[in-house]
Amino acid sequence: MHELLWLLLPAAALSGWWIGRRGSRETGRSAGDPPPSEAYLQGLNYLLNEERDKALEVLTRMEEVGSDTAETHLALGSVFRRRGEVDRAIRIHQDLIDRPSLTRDQRTYALLALGEDYMKAGVLDRAEALFQEVVAQDAHVDQALRHLLTIYEHEGEWGQAIETARRLEGLGEGGYRVRIGQLRCEQARQAWAGGDADQARKTLRRALSADPGCARANMLLGDLEREQGRHKAAVKAYEAIGQQDPALLPEALDGLAAAYAGVGRTGRMESFLREMVTRQPDGRLMVRLANEVRQRQGTEAAIRELTLMLRRQPSLGGIRRLVAMTQSVGEPIGPREVQILLDLFEKLEAGRSRYRCRQCGFASWTLFWQCPGCRAWATLRPLDETEGM
């Protein structure tokens, strides 16, 4: 996907220019521009068709015969970059920027391209400076900001990354809510590691206001409050995960148990888990609840509870715990457990795929001779019994 974006970026920009230039010639504003040659259009066509070697050949020939429009050089530069010849791409783009005849938009685009060269070469500080210049020129801002965001994330510059993500969001680009929440979490971890717990707490609150579904923020907040001896606040943060993203709750249960102990309410774990299991019949929650019941009321009670839960929702971890507990009280596996096991196997078997395409990974219950996923013939293979669960 990433590769595809790199590829489409110059081609899209070039075709945009071509249309723009044709339009401006009709209004007579740039009579000095030479019309794009046949060779140039052919080169562009090769580029669009990903025939990079042919494109390179045509464009290089154009350059040799002196038909050196800015477009030719940009196209040539992007072909070199995509072939991994980054130093040649850098030289071409740098030459272009130094030309006084370039229009403002051409120059900004060349700056962007040069930034992408340096980014590919791993020279991130150079790339960063170039993208900042592009943003300052107020053209191709969204592309430059997206690159800057990638660089700031890579360098762990969380403050700058957040600011950049917010600017992108301000440009009307969606999909930054979760990312900003995660970036705030990183920023909070940094503040916490630097000994500033208050700043970390504030930042986590901002993570939650940026993304109310950010379970990681509550996990971190719970850990932070617990470390600060504020167990009541820790309980509140951990418990909130059950509302936000119940599937992630099992990750926070050790912290929650410790926080309950901190406020002297160890019994609360059992009722909280019972409440959560009703909402999210997760195997890990069931096992945890069974362990709590076992501590308080003994193994027999735990086995009873777990059996009831597993009848509603079979889970591999749950059944393993049930068998282990039954063994531990010295009882043989009774008909009750055997029946649960049989039900479980049936459900697991019904839910699994029996065939998978070895070309595209398409999985199915029936055998197709032509894969509905990739339309290839005879690529679906039967799966082993334990595969596809």
Ligand SMILES: [Zn+2]
């Ligand atoms: Zn397929």
